[in-house]
Amino acid sequence: MANDERRVPSGWRRLIGLIALVMWLAPMAVAQVTVHAYVDKTTMGDGEVLLYTVEASGDFRDLGRITSPKTRGLTAVQTSPIQSWDVSIRNGQTRQRLRLQWQFRPMGTGTVSLGESTLRLDGRAYTTAPITVQVIPQSQRPSSALWSTGPTASPRPDLDQASDIFIRAEPSSDVAWLGEQVVVDYVLYFEAGVHPRNSRIASAWDADGFWREELNLDRFLGSRTVVLDGRTFEAAPIKRLAIFPTRTGTLAVDSLDIEIDVLRAMRSRDPGSLFRNPFSSRFERETLTAPRVAVEARPPPPGAPPSFNGAVGQFGLAVQADRHSVDVGEPIRVTATLSGTGNIATLEAPDWQIPTAFEQYPARASERINRHAERLRGEKTFTFTLVPRSGGSFVLPPLEWSYFEPEAETYRTLRSDSLRLQVVGPAAPLAEASPSASSDAFIGPLETATWQRAREAGPLWNQPWVWVGFGLPALALLGLVVVRRLRDRDDDTAAARSLRAFPEAQRGLETAVAHLDAGESRVFYAALDRTLRLFLTDRLGSPAHSLALPDLDTLLAERGVANETRDAALQLLRESDAGPFAPRPQAPPADILDRATRLMAAINDEAIAVETD
Amino acid sequence: MLLLILLMLAPQAETPRAEAERLFVLGNTLMSEGDARGAAAAYEGVLDTGWTSPELELNLSRAYLDADQLGPAVLHVERAQRLAPRHEAVAHNLRLVREHVGASAAPPSPNEAAARWLSTHVGAGGMMAMLLVVYLAVLGLVGFRLWKGETRPWLRRALVVLVPIALVAAAAALLTARYEAAPRAVVLVDAEVRGTPSDMAPTVEEVAEGMVLPITDERGLWRAVRLPDGDEGWIEASALEEI
CATH class of the missing domain: 1.20.120 (Four Helix Bundle (Hemerythrin (Met), subunit A))
Structure with missing residues (x-):
């Protein structure tokens, strides 16, 4: 009994402790949004580009105005950030990850800084910490520490690695959907004591069945150390391509010959010497061949939405009109911007059914491609010019545009908000009460009304006439039956x-x-x-x-x-x-x-x- | 005496109607002057008199639309459509405003599609009247048979034809009546949909102003609604207005 009495308080203590723990953890669970900023390097050469990223993750809905971070000693490569927005729902909870990325070039050597960035999410401001970056002359930039974002695929065992220097093409994937981006890195492998320089393409080269885009390796990418079959190599990318299959089947990127000057430290003539003689080294021009690589291109899966035109990647859509109220005959420009990762050049304009009250001119397209990223990305803007021919309030239907997202293996449809336009001027001869099917202007106000008493329209079965209509004849029939029965009984x-x-x-x-x-x-x-x-x-x-x-x-x-x-x-x-x-x-x-x-x-x-x- | 009562009541019934017509004209005048908010107030005043009309609801919808209040605009054009399902101008504006809202509803089931078609083209009242005619015919034939105490060939043939028609008409009338009686509401302001009727419940979705959602349940100040994807959730009643 005494033991029981001691056990009860112990249980209460545990319960109170548990409640306290929950109360302590609850605010942490509520504070779901985190925002932080980071750069891709904290020391950089003066010829490199710095990638600055502000990342927000958590459950938020509304993104406020975005402003570029204040910088010192840096100049922006682009004025507006590249946005990527991922949304996931787990256990009924929506989680989003927003990435805003800016690129900056240093204006000189020394210490440069990026100031605080403030992001407004759902009306609440989140501020990131400032970041300082050291800029050094490019010549002093250590090579081995730089290339951290290159391909990480393991070397393939089928390559001829007998030479102390060779090149191979490394696709990001051997299998791709039709139109999916595959990044091919041409990587130079060389052993210690081998110093390559001045590479250039030495032969004609093709990638039949692919749309091909060059990606810039304008940042100085150093080498990384890899071990192949027990031998140590330095690996450095010298060329990067984005290829997009334009037909299905097994497609090949041709072998590529690259001339390169190679300096080898010659071994001493004394076989017993373990030291290399740097004074006996010289550059020699060599032609290296990157073997062809094959990519299996698959057709997109069935179930494509009607607005799918073959775009593959990850995209966003933004639509805006340059004005919302115009006079009859005055042009309105509506821009639809598709941005994201994929084959930007081949993106097609959304099919937009404009009200017939508008004269529509062919959409003009302009594109901005970012070749400095790991993958080809950018934006394509379609400008629709509309000229209203009559006055009234109009609703321009939403634009719909679909793409296939390879990572999720699903089609996604982007849909803009509809646009409401007020056109001032004489309205088209639209009959007040008999609108034509082609008209897209709101009707009203109407001048005449057919009045009736406002009343609560309940369900029909609550209307008395229904019960009377169905009940009385049934009662009459019942009466008839009763009379007949009585007569029969008599x-x-x-x-x-x-x-x-x-x-x-x-x-x-x-x-x-x-x-x-x-x-x-x-x-x-x-x-x-x-x-x-x-x-x-x-x-x-x-x-x-x-x-x-x-x-x-x-x-x-x-x-x-x-x-x-x-x-x-x-x-x-x-x-x-x-x-x-x-x-x-x-x-x-x-x-x-x-x-x-x-x-x-x-x-x-x-x-x-x-x-x- | 009855005539006297009617004479006393008649002016009282007409006075609100005259007021309704005066406010209606006032609303139209304000609309022509570009004062959409004033026009909306005038039209709302008409409703306060106890009178309504499809044209009034349409004009009120138009006024709210011009005043950038999409939710009430959708509400009143839906009400106009309920008052006059085949009014061309109402149907036209309803189509436009639905496009403007842009919320894609879940594809209707065959029953819903049939009920919607019947409701628009015949109406639950019309269906019920048709059913009543067939019902009376069947009852008449049955009564004749009971009275005469014998079944004649023509009577049997008529019943074989009419009874299935009556059953089909009854099913269609019930379907239409249930469709029309199902409560639907317009989202007046952008609102959060929660998993349970509580402020503390997690938000499962957001619904935009102007969306029309069927109400499936109510609990205090919360209404359960069926979302376009078929899921159900709870919205604060203040964010909704029943059509």
Whole structure:
């Protein structure tokens, strides 16, 4: 028990600790957005280009105005940053990564700096730390530390590595989608003691089936050290290409001959010497051949959206009009800018269905290609010139443009916002209430109105007329059924009474006999008369007990009772009618009961026979 | 007495209508002068009188559009369409404003497409009237048979034809009525859609002003809506206005 009492507080302590931990971690979970800036190098040559990146990641929606960072000792290569924006959703949480990249050239040697960058995300400002970079003369730039962004693919074992210097082409991928960018690096491998310089292409060269774009290696890219089959090489890229398959199948980049001056430190003639003699070295021109490389080009997968025109890569779309209110006849220029990574030169203009109220001129295209990046990227701007021919409010439909993203292996469709334009001037002869299908101007205001009482339009089944319309006929039909059933039941009752008439009459006769045996002849006659008339009433279905004898005779005739039977019935009724009123009691005839029995049996049979017919 | 009551009520009914017409003309005048916000206020004043019309809703939509209030513009043109499904000018503006909003809705199911077509071209009331006619015919034939107590060949043939027609008409009328009764709302301002009806719930999506969303549930100040991709989420009721 004592142990239990000690354990409970311990559990509470753990719970409180857990709550405290959650409360401590909660603000960290809420603060999901992080922004930081970095450069691709902190020491650079004065001939190099510095890449400055501001990266924001987390859950944010709105990006405020972007301003270039303040710099000292640097000049911007481009005025606006290159943007890349990735969005991912994991476990229902949206995470985005925004990258803004600027390129700067140093204005001289010494210490240069990039100031704080402020980024507004969802209205909140995020400031990055300033960065300082050391710029040194290009000649002093150590070569081995520079080339850190080159290809990292492992050397292929099929290469002839017998020589102490060779070149090979290294594609970023052996398999590509049609139109996908493949970067091919021509890398010079050389052993220690081999000093290459002054390379140039020595032969004709082709890459049939590819769209080819040269990428600049304007930054001084040094070498890196690699080990191939136990031998140590320096590897330095000397040429970079972006190629885009233009047809499917196995495509080849031809072998490439490159002349290069090579200086080799000659070994001493003394075989025992382990030292090289630098004074006996000399440059020799050598021709090196980079073997051809093959790339398997696959067709894009099915399911391309209608607005897909073959663009492959990663792109963004921005559309803007130079004005939103113009006079009739005044031109409006709408620019659609596609930017991103891919074959910028071959991007096609979005297909844009402009309202017929506008005269549209062919789109002009201009492009800006960035060949300094690791991959070919840039932007292409299409300028649409529209001239409104009539006044009114117009909505220009959104532009749609699709591309295939190889990394995600999916098609993506970019869609701009629609543009609303106010055109001042005489409107086209658009009928107020009968718009033509081709018109794209908003109608209104209308001058006349058809008035009605505003009311809450509930569901139709709440309207009374629906219930009345459907209910009343159903009730009427129900009533009809009830009436019919009642009538049928009445018929059934008459028949039943008819069937029961004879047995009941026999019981009535037995009562009459009892009175006769008791010597009450008057009562006997009265009982006989009542029995006969009740029998006739039940059997004939009519109130025979109140009928005069002629009427009863007529009724019997209508029911098909034979003349003899009718006469006998009337005779018996006269006797039973007169019996109670005799001056003194008289014994009834001995056969009166037999006659009554036979009479009722005859009527029973004959009347039944008539109904059955 | 009844006539006297009617005479007393008639002027009271007409006075708001005269006021409605006066405000309607005022709104049109303000529109012609470029005062879209003033015109919208005048048109809203018409609605306060208890009178409405498809043309009023269209003009109100146009005024809000010119005043850069897309959400109310969509709301009123949708209401105009509800009042007059086949009004050409309303259908025209509705098409344009939907293009302007640009929100692509999920492709409708065959039932929804059929209900939308019936609602636009016949209407739930029309469908119900057609059903009523067929229903009365069937009941009449059945009543005749019950009364006479016998089934004649022509009666049997007529019932064989009419009963399936009545069933189809009933299904179509129900489909149309349910479609028209389904509550839909316009997003008045850009809003966040949350996974549960709580400010603290994570945002699963954002919806833009002017989008029209079906309401599937309500809980306090939150409304559950079905998004164009078919998912459901919760939006604060203040960001929506039911059509």
